[in-house]
Amino acid sequence: MIDKTIPSFDDAVEDIHDNAVIHFGGFVSPWNSPSYLVSALARQGAKNLTAISTSMGRGPDQAHLQTPWLPEHLTPTDFWDVGLLAKLGRIKKGIASFAVGHRHDLVYPFEERLSRGEVELELIGQGSLAERIRCARAGIPAFYTPVGPDTSVAEGKEVRYFNGKPHILETALHADYALIRAYQADRFGNLIYKGARTFNATMAGAATITIAEVDEIVPLGSLQPEHIHTPGAYVQRIIQRPKNPTLSWEESS
Amino acid sequence: MIDKTIPSFDDAVEDIHDNAVIHFGGFVSPWNSPSYLVSALARQGAKNLTAISTSMGRGPDQAHLQTPWLPEHLTPTDFWDVGLLAKLGRIKKGIASFAVGHRHDLVYPFEERLSRGEVELELIGQGSLAERIRCARAGIPAFYTPVGPDTSVAEGKEVRYFNGKPHILETALHADYALIRAYQADRFGNLIYKGARTFNATMAGAATITIAEVDEIVPLGSLQPEHIHTPGAYVQRIIQRPKNPTLSWEESS
Amino acid sequence: MNEPERLTREIMAMIVTRDLFDGAIVNLGVGLPLECANFLSRDKEILLHSELGLLGFGPVVNDYRKADPYLTMVGGVPVTAHPGMSFMSHDESFALIRGGHIDVAVLGGLQVDQEGNLANTQLIGKPAGNLGGAQDLAYGAKKTVVLMYHTTSRKEKKILERCTLPLTTPRCVNRIVTDVAVIDVENQGLVLREVATGWNAEMVQSITGANLIIDPELKEIEL
């Protein structure tokens, strides 16, 4: 019998080792961030991580600032992102399209460490980041893209002309673990997302172990085959978010 | 106001020109083949076509053989595939993974012409075919794949090593038109498929003009945003199949 | 000589939306370009796209108590549901962009030059920039419109012979809409098409760092 359900978030991330390469899904919102997986990884302590994420995150102190536009009852306290791990000094390298706060008064943990030379950064546009991750899922080691020639992202990369236009060679970004967020799952690991599917659906299957944090695990057969966004073949572990939010990332759930 | 609905199949394919490159969707079944678009194109008469299709088709005489396992009431007479166009001598070149009948007693129209040297064939595995078409949709001109080195499909293609393994360079397959089949559409061109989505969902958006033949056009707003498989941005024309099947490909609908 | 009044951000946005065609698929960058969402013509169906995998959404939510947290565009801005809306993954969203399926991208700009090069990602005093999806949008959209103030808050010129900041995307800008003018990037250079009320070609040229070719049919901006 297939049952990919994991009993606790601590169990879900238990085997993540130092120096692991990790995909962090979502797009900087409490409703698409794998917050409980991030907080469990923070407690677990693995370090020297390479984080692949669209944004290097805001961290625990500023995460709530992400949603100042929402009324209080829609502003969850249980929102943690890769910035928490940067704050704790667990990140060695980031591969991202957003690395710093977009205003001068917003200085995030990864940015602080970057200024001090404590972390490495590979800045890449969002489209190439998404495609490089999708290639890892699809077994494609490299592709040529028309996006990036004559800009900073082209540095050190092969340039080749197709249809008279310059293209750069981009390589797949595979990870050891993908931490993603979905709305519903069944025990086979089939996933359904609510709203924009962001990097969660892109990263599912692009890592050796994909772990999905979901709002709800539903009985097998509840998800209509046509509606499944990510087939279970891409997902190794699923875990349901707690019904009552935990107040601090240090608290197990 | 956006309304991509076309009044007749003849109108839908009216502008397809001689020497056009065309994606033919589906996977050799009456329930996923764009049969009425194929028959309209047969009537329209465009020739010297390059056909990109997983199979070069069975043609009008043998199309019904595809479903010998089905009881009569489930064996539709209105099933036409690219083989009809091959039979009529409209195809100049095929790019496909199935080019001939799989038994000696099954000789299809494209195969007959191939034996006589009247048509050109580029035989390619199904995975590389699908990915090359997806790349056209995604604006990627070329990619490296581990599938194919040291086989016939590698002939004339660049070989390059990644992770110590040989890969071949495959290029995008863009078309002038994609003729595809879906289950439901709204006037924006959003599509939903029933069952396996086959090459229909792969080809949508991989051509300058994507034309979708659908079982039903539903009012805008009927399709739940999470359930839409192909966003309307990939589709230029939609047309609903007739309620009563036509009996011959020569009959307009 | 006192400078004539410049256009408000609302009027700037309206210039952009004025030119959108019915059925256009449009991506609005964060900041100033997002203002366009508030001035879409009701006579036209414009489909807005957002990078995180959202196409055809409705206006930005004004009453945040009514916000659906699962329905936000880039920047975390809540938007409304709209008939015909669809969701997708990030990779598909950028397939849509890179593959040329977006009609118009409206982006902010720090600098644009006469070759249509765009610089809009540098963050002064920061250890790195933020690229976001700007490179893909500027490359992939059939038409790229830069919506920006004509000069910086320190009166520095932003339209130049050659960008001095790191490029986001080379040779991508088709039109520049500012608080004083509408300028098209053509093969022969920057063509001044329209000026704000009270402005003339000379005055626009004086705050522009590249030579402007004056359209013989130069007009005052009208909405």
Added chain:
Amino acid sequence: MNEPERLTREIMAMIVTRDLFDGAIVNLGVGLPLECANFLSRDKEILLHSELGLLGFGPVVNDYRKADPYLTMVGGVPVTAHPGMSFMSHDESFALIRGGHIDVAVLGGLQVDQEGNLANTQLIGKPAGNLGGAQDLAYGAKKTVVLMYHTTSRKEKKILERCTLPLTTPRCVNRIVTDVAVIDVENQGLVLREVATGWNAEMVQSITGANLIIDPELKEIEL
């Protein structure tokens, strides 16, 4: 000497399904491999995949009056719905294959050689072959099992030192299951693991075109 009885196609299929692990994702080629679908253990959950974009479907439909025309696997064979089933596009289906997410591919074979090279696409007397999805499956699956008769209907050998037919995929086969033996492809060559009742290593070697290494624990095939 009369040859001992060979195994039926049903028994051959059961040898393959015997070895599938609970939770395995398996793709069955058309023809003989498809027979495996009828002998999946009820004690294990095996997810069947089909190239056209179908994962986790149920048994092949026997009563065609009950067939759902929208639910067919490759070859147009009608199958049944199953809880946990999902559908996808052709490109995603092959991302799944090429990306290494299929545990076992069971393919037919015309020839297999001692390096694990596979030839299974040539069609004698035809102007071209059919590649289908075999190249991707043979490459992408974590384990590739070839299920075929040990010799052709004309008694020609099919397990060879080197394939003479055009290769489908080089160095891809892990195990060969035939109507007389189970043979693994190892670094050192072909290892004979199991033989059918009444057969011994010598007899299998006599109809095999490559040297067989005899497993010291050679067994009679049991299900």
